[in-house]
Amino acid sequence: MRRLTEEVNAVSDIAIDPWLKELLRLNDEEEKMTDKQIKIVQAAVEIFSEKGFAGSSTSEIAQKAGVAEGTIFRHYKTKKELLLSIVAPMMTKLIAPFAVKDFTKVLEADYPTVEQFLRAITVNRLEFARKHFPVIKIFMHEIPFHKELREQFKETVADMVLEKAYKAIRHFQGGGQLIEIPAPTSMRLIVSSIIGLLITRFLLVPESEWDEEKEIDYTINFILHGLAPRKS
């Protein structure tokens, strides 16, 4: 994670928590997958994201994947297990940018100003969303209905990310770059703005009407001024 904008897999030169390595390894078992299994997952992602989990049928997935219905259940005990096998790994990837041991050092070395940090995060997550949009959509729709998802998210993701993010915020508050309001509140305001950007980009506005560079600039300036220490 020399650069937040780089893919996690490419940053093995940096200290990574060993448990993350484990998680990533588990995730990357993609290679042991059968051809048919890969097709099943692809079909499932498409259909789940289009119709929702409960609204999709395994027979439809099998058909789109070009396999027999039984084949799905050879690889996933239940339809739900198929869902989780798609969505759970995403959570690991979600925390990737923060999955670094010496977070403060990274901040100091690579991101001296809030602006640089925010821009890195924004661009990085924008890229991430572009790449994994359908899975993210599935995830966001299903999380209210599946306890396991919710718990896994809270435990392994939210806590992990929040801790590091608060650290970053306090780091910049200490440096006089951010106003001294509660870190969770700062966090909320930053995240709202970035997620608002992502949603607008991927759900609401047709690509043709979207000037990404400019919108990123506006958003970051909005956050920077919104959270700048008040003068006088």
Added chain:
Amino acid sequence: MRRLTEEVNAVSDIAIDPWLKELLRLNDEEEKMTDKQIKIVQAAVEIFSEKGFAGSSTSEIAQKAGVAEGTIFRHYKTKKELLLSIVAPMMTKLIAPFAVKDFTKVLEADYPTVEQFLRAITVNRLEFARKHFPVIKIFMHEIPFHKELREQFKETVADMVLEKAYKAIRHFQGGGQLIEIPAPTSMRLIVSSIIGLLITRFLLVPESEWDEEKEIDYTINFILHGLAPRKS
């Protein structure tokens, strides 16, 4: 809409677009509903919001409502019609604060500063969300899966609100209270912040840890500074 914080129904002393009146009337047919029908709707809201539309069964709704399975279909031709009867009226209510003919006049008369306007909107929508949380949840989950919902939302709601909202933004930009960036972008940043507030309040944070007054203040100040005209 003398005060945005007042209930729409209470503002009949103000000029209301006639089509809105129609919509509200349609919505208020609640009174013609039989006891059983009301129980069906209540049960449906609970179950839909808990399990999602596709994950709920009409028999479960009937059971929770204490009616026979057939009774649901006496009032609603299909399960989907039941969903729409719940969700569609909400959209009307959503646009209520903007459903005023002479919007600029209202702004000038009641909300001379951006802050006043933002605070009114925020408090008002917070109240709205508190009241209609389950239905909003249903709405947000189902909108990607139902063309009718999406279209109705775009046509009768989004457009209507956007137009008025842009007008308000330009009004305050003209008055030098807001930075001169594209109205849609300003809109996005404002709405992101407010929705982020609502989501944090209703989905993420336990009530005990939430100081509403403060969070509202932080949010409004964030927006105000974020969108303040840059000095020099």
Added chain:
Amino acid sequence: MRRLTEEVNAVSDIAIDPWLKELLRLNDEEEKMTDKQIKIVQAAVEIFSEKGFAGSSTSEIAQKAGVAEGTIFRHYKTKKELLLSIVAPMMTKLIAPFAVKDFTKVLEADYPTVEQFLRAITVNRLEFARKHFPVIKIFMHEIPFHKELREQFKETVADMVLEKAYKAIRHFQGGGQLIEIPAPTSMRLIVSSIIGLLITRFLLVPESEWDEEKEIDYTINFILHGLAPRKS
């Protein structure tokens, strides 16, 4: 139970344990059954007894009953519940001849000799088996595979019958009509002989080659001599 050979329902002039009445009542809810439900039960009995429970499919039962497959599950939550609804009541009927309060009195009044008692029991159970043969067959095949059946049988049937039967045996032993060996052993030898008779009659021998009167006589004489007190 003035006469063991009479149907239980016909003996209301005799004291019957109240719990038995309850059981019989529950069982006789046949009257509240739909036409279709009765047909389902009939079809299920036929098919279960022909192919065994696990070897029968609900679709086959539905077809033979002339109903839609869903109809079965409207009346019985699961296939197993259908099985139990068929088999469980049989157990109650099985104990009917012993379901009398003052068993010793009945013995003294109606069956002064072992022979009379044995003959009554034999004829009565032969009649019972003739009537309920398919259900008995189902019961005997399924009891090893269903804990509920086993437990219900042990608790409500075996114990109930054994107690009374032992009483009868000791009654006749006291009167010098039976050899003084342990009641359970006597019981085993009697029951083996009678069940052997039933099985031979209903499973092994074609009706044409069977002289029922004679076989009953042989069997009862066999038991009487086998259990007669040894002379000197």
Added chain:
Amino acid sequence: MRRLTEEVNAVSDIAIDPWLKELLRLNDEEEKMTDKQIKIVQAAVEIFSEKGFAGSSTSEIAQKAGVAEGTIFRHYKTKKELLLSIVAPMMTKLIAPFAVKDFTKVLEADYPTVEQFLRAITVNRLEFARKHFPVIKIFMHEIPFHKELREQFKETVADMVLEKAYKAIRHFQGGGQLIEIPAPTSMRLIVSSIIGLLITRFLLVPESEWDEEKEIDYTINFILHGLAPRKS
């Protein structure tokens, strides 16, 4: 078969019907079995006897046997063939005690009294049941559902045994040791008593409460007196 209580394999010094030899040979192909095949048969016996044939799945058997699902079908074309390969040999063993050419001679030489003969048979079959209990259970449960089993049993077993058994009965009737009633009826009464003993021993009574010696004595005395020629 010098002694009925001895294992069949140990009696090769006695004249054996050649067809039996063939059957035993077929059965003893156990030695040509691979390790895996033996494990499959063992697993199948356990699972079939626990859940019944129709209630067991080949995948479960494969799992318990520690082999791949396909391996079963390398050795047995179908699930049913596996069943038959387990159950059919048992039938051969069942008739073993009677599989002797010169049956009457054996009776005269080794079992001069009915009591000796009955005791030998009883002890021998009790031992047999103890050894092969699970397979016997499978056999008894499946015989009503499989024509092949039924026919094989009738043709090669029942007839074979019956013939010899009737011969034995008539032999003892001729000697004045048994009452002169039809041989099939005598047979039925004897077999009922012995099977009743076996069932009580292996299915109903916990070992702790069972005094085998005594129960055998009671049973044999019961049969002897039950079938003793009536005096005057």
Added chain:
DNA sequence: AATGAATGAGTGTTCATTCAT
């Protein structure tokens, strides 16, 4: 207006069996 029995298409899942490796 309300019921609840009935439907039959559809659900997720299991099954015995096949076959390329």
Added chain:
DNA sequence: CATGAATGAACACTCATTCAT
């Protein structure tokens, strides 16, 4: 000989919807 991925028919069961009462 052994594997295990793949199959597709069958399975028990659920569903939204209909309709006679």
